[in-house]
Amino acid sequence: MENKLSFEILYEDGYRIGKATLNDKSENTPFLLENHKDFLKFGDILIEKPISYLVEENYNRKKYDLSVVPLIETPFDISLKEAKKLNDLNISIITEKEGDCLPIYLTKYKELNQELIEVIPEKKLYFFKRIVDERILLDAFFKIRDRYPSSLFYIDAKGYEIPIFSFIGFDLFLDNGNNCDLFKEYMKNPTPELVEMYSNGSVNSRRLLKILYKEYYTSFEQHIRRDFKRSYYIDDISLERPQVLRWRREVSKHYSPSTNLFLLLPCSAKKPYRISKSHIKVISFLRDYLKDKYSNLTQLILTSPLGVVPREIEDYTDYDIPVTGYWSQEELDCLSELLISILKKTDKPCIIAHFPEDSPYLKALKKLPYDLLYTNGSLDTLKEYLEIKRDLWDKEPINENKNKALKMFSFQFKKEFNLPFDYRGKRNTTEFLFNKKRIGMFENKIKANINGGELIKDSLYVNIDFDLKGDIFSKGIIEASEDIRPGDEVIVLKNNKCIGIGEAIVSGRIMKKLNRGKVVKIRMRG
Secondary structure (H helix, E strand, O other): OOOOOEEEEEEEEOEEEEEEEEOOEEEEEOEEEEEOOOEEEEOOEEEEOOOEHHHHHHOOOOOOOEOEOOEOOOOOOOOHHHHHHHHHHHHHHHHHOOOOEEEEOOOOOHHHHHHHHHHOOOOOEEEEOOOOOHHHHHHHHHHHHHHOOOOEEEEOOOOOHHHHHHHHOOOEEEOOHHHHHHHHHHHHOOOHHHHHHHHHHOHHHHHHHHHHHHHOHHHHHOOOOOOOOOEEOOOHHHHHOHHHHHHHHHHHHHOOOOOOEEEEEEOOOOOOHHHOHHHHHHHHHHHHHHHHHHHHOEEEEEEOOOEEEEHHHHHHOOEEOOOOOOOOHHHHHHHHHHHHHHHOOOOOOEEEEOOOOOOOHHHHHOOOOOOEEEOOOOHHHHHHHHHHOHHHHOOOOOOHHHHHHHHHHHHHOOOOOOOOEEEEEOOOOEEEEEOOEEEEEEOOOEEEOHHHHHHOOOOOEEEOOOOOOOOEEHHHOOEEOOOOOOOOEEEEEEOOEEEEEEEEOOOHHHHOOOOOOEEEEEEEEO
16 A cells, blocks of 8 residues: 554453554544544544545536545435445445445444444555444444454434444544543543443443443453453443453353352442451351361352352452342342352352342342252351351361462463462561462462563463563564453463563454554563
8 A cells, every 4th residue: 555554452351452553643542533614634644534436427526535435325214225235336446446444334234234244454544434223333344344344434423422432443534522521521431331321321322332231242352461450340231341251151161169069149239348347247157167177168258230249259359339228130140140150160069048038149049059048147157157068167277368379370361270379478578489489479460580481371362472671562462362352461471481571552352463562561581
């Protein structure tokens, strides 16, 4: 192509913060384009507006920094016969004509859209129209972006949909009064909570977000940062947030209980739960009664919207939710489904439910295919049950610190380890050990050192074949774990040896597909 526009992703969490560069011109994204008669102004970069192939010969096309392939705009709702005719013509034009940018004209006919998507070449920028069918729009967007993640994506969305389309990953929007205010407000604090709040602004915006959450988890989730930071679940739709669904799926897949004796507990407002008054009371009782057999009992905290939080990995949860005492059926179903998936990992689970008689959690427990022992919130009753079930816990003690360290490593690095990790909590830090040597520390997540990376090198990793002197760019990746998400701690390997530790900027699937830019920010080199 004549123009050398390039785009690199600097940060990704659904939305993309990036930098577009054309010769000596550079602009950051997301960006609001100025609207002029024949062109759009992207900072100092001028982009030709889409023009019709039918008028191209008689149209005075001026030279702009970025040109557009002239296509015939296909009305969304026309008949199949007419849509087929125009779609075939557009495909032939795309094959013949050159240009830096490409309009995406979708119809209500899925098979025609798929034919179009299959022939779309890599362009610097794709223009999307906000069509009435969100499923068709999102399907095309995710397919094209997955193939060409180094391209820019524009959509002519308006109003309350601006924060949602930013969150989805579109880079460019049209500048007008309302768009500008909503865009700037969102980019000041681009959180899912703000997106969900703005989705209430109109019927269309609410429908768009619900369809995104319910039907496009697989396409969208890989672009969401895996940060274990404070989250707020205020709206009903928060239950469907991809970060929430990811938690439930990853607990189900990567957490295995150490015993078949379970104690179910309610959550608390204070996080981590163990520092709340209610949990301190229970934990003190258990330590006093079970003594060195404390970890021979598996503690599961029930909560919404996460569902279940095992005691060993509670450090990964920091959230707030309005507590009303009322649970929707969907909340109850999500909780019981995750709970069952954990209990099924053991043989003949024995379950003690420590909740008051009027607890809303009890409704979720009715669906369990097991008999439960209910304490009605009484520690005396809990003591009686533990005595009755003494044969389940009064055996070789499980080391609490080693067990917690192992569960945390397995959950964070998405692989079940069978190594004698150890855990040592200090006043201001938490250290992880292996054979009494430090292998990492905990700061919202485990940050391994080189020794730790060598132990877990077959988990979240990237493979390179050069000496590590700085950050890793897309061109340097040979192979990357597909489980990697933005924000993950990753192990850098050369010749199957850990030579560095870093933080992923994009997902493992995207790393090799990018044309340029950093993909791993290095924190430590060996």
